[in-house]
Amino acid sequence: MKHQNIELLRFTTAGSVDDGKSTLIGRLLYDSKSIFQDQLDAVEKSSKTKGYDYVDLSLLTDGLKSEREQGITIDVAYRYFSTPKRKFIIADSPGHIQYTRNMVTGASTANLAIILIDARKGLLEQTHRHAFIASLLRIPHAIVCVNKMDLVDYEEAVYNQIVTDFKTFASKLSINDIQFIPISALQGDNIVNRSTHMDWYQGSTLLYHLETVHISSDNNLVDCRFPVQSVIRPHTLEHQDYRGFAGRIDGGVFKPGDRVKSLPSGFVSTIKSIELNGEPIQEAFSPMSVTMTLEDDLDNSRGDMIVRENNVPEIGQDLEVLVTWMSNKPVQARSKVLIKHTTNECVAMIKEIKYKIDINTLHRIENINQVEMNDIARVSLRTAKPVFYDSYKRNRQTGSIILIDEQTNETIGAGMII
Structure with a gap:
């Protein structure tokens, strides 16, 4: 029961090709002990077959054979893991420019975006594209991970220049909270454990930030919006006068007794009852799926919307x-x-x-x-x-x-x- 009440953070990862997204996700799964032993054994075996002298953690996420043959991730893959503090859903978006639409899909429900930048390459067109999409979709938090710091000798000056360049570009965007973390996904620097190679960085690790960032609800609790999905009319004698409107609340808080208006008709009525899973409840809010009945027999149908009398869209x-x-x-x-x-x-x-x-x-x-x-x-x-x-x-x-x-x-x- 305690586990069910843990907060859920949805985040998306984005970056250019070969920036290390798969390795980063693999490292998060590995260091947070969120993979099974047989998965790890398979990855270790595959790494040896390829002649690597290290465990290629990207193999944990690049699951499709065709993807691995091309060396790219070609669709949005959703990954799940958890720590004692929080549950996570990762939308792993592909890096190629021709998959911008996939990034939009993966980011559309995210609370946070991780934008990966290769320390050797700096900001690329895809960096701009992904940051812009994150801003466009109004993702409230972004973490810019400057990856592959091990390949630039963990130089602070390289990191600082990328931070400056990104801040200059981001000044034109509307992302409220941007954090910067220098990492090496391959070596594990600043992913779960603090890096011993970058004493000059005093900020938190990536996992600590993911576990503690405030998950702000993007649900509008002011404007009451209830799009009608279906009309429930049981064909029984005892319920012959029952007319319920089922759907998901897309904004605001509704309570029995509230005066509401039906669109497009404009007729006004009062909420008689609200039911969740057949049980009456005293208030309902976004994104709950409920059934609502009204005091008056209004002829609503799918596609209509029930709103507050004095707060219409x-x-x-x-x-x-x-x-x-x-x-x-x-x-x-x-x-x-x-x-x-x-x-x-x-x-x-x-x-x-x-x-x-x-x-x-x-x-x-x-x-x-x-x-x-x-x-x-x-x-x-x-x-x-x-x-x-x-x-x-x-x-x-x-x-x-x-x-x-x-x-x-x-x-x-x-x-x-x-």
Whole structure:
């Protein structure tokens, strides 16, 4: 029971190819004693087969044969480990530039981002890209790990220069908390145990920071948002008047007796009851999935939203969106897409492509005709029916959309409403 109450930290790892992400994760798993003996035996055997005189901890995470043959990690892999203080889920994103969309996927639910930089190479385009995406997705914490310090003789000056360069770039971003740690994932310096090679560094180790960083909830507890997922109407005589609205709360706190408004109808009612797993509860908040009944018999259906009477979201059909394009098929203005927003789906048209963002400089590239895979661009959308939304900055759930291809049902983009 005690273990169930331990906090969960979701974090993402990102960096350029060969910056050592797999080795870092392997080192965390190994030094925190989160791997089984048979796994370690297999890795030791594989390391010897490859002729290494050390245990290649990256093999703990590079599990797919095809990945190892190419020497790259090609998808988002989720890893789990725990310490007595905290449980962790790692979203390990690939480093290649063509997998920006995977990084967006892995980082979308993260509380913290680890950005790896090779001490020999300094900041690269991917460093800028990943830092920008972390800022875009409003990840509250970032740890910049300057890796492979053993290959630059643990020189403080090398580390300090990278810290200065990153701070200069990050001054244009909106990441509230950035920490810097010099590490060697291969040798284990400053991962779980303090390094004896870098007496000049007085900060905490990586694991200590992961165990103690404040996990701030990104759930908006002010604006009450309850998208209706389904309507429950039992076909029995004793429950013939029952009409429950089931869904996940995407913001705010709801209590029986609260005055609420139903969108799009605008009808007002009072919450009669809230149930969780069939049991009545006295309050419900994000991200709980509950069933709500109202005093009045309102005709709500999937895609509608229940909100507070005097606190309604934006309602409209014209959206300004920052979109990460995920399809290998480029998109032009006047294209039709299907958008999914909370429990609502509707057809939309891309009215205008306003600009793309240059990841290195954060400058806008204007007068463009199309958006290509892994581009991040600002577009104007016109939806076929009104959408009830908040800005992504205000609410991650009601401020995000997914773009879907009507013909193939493929997810082609992820957007944040501005």
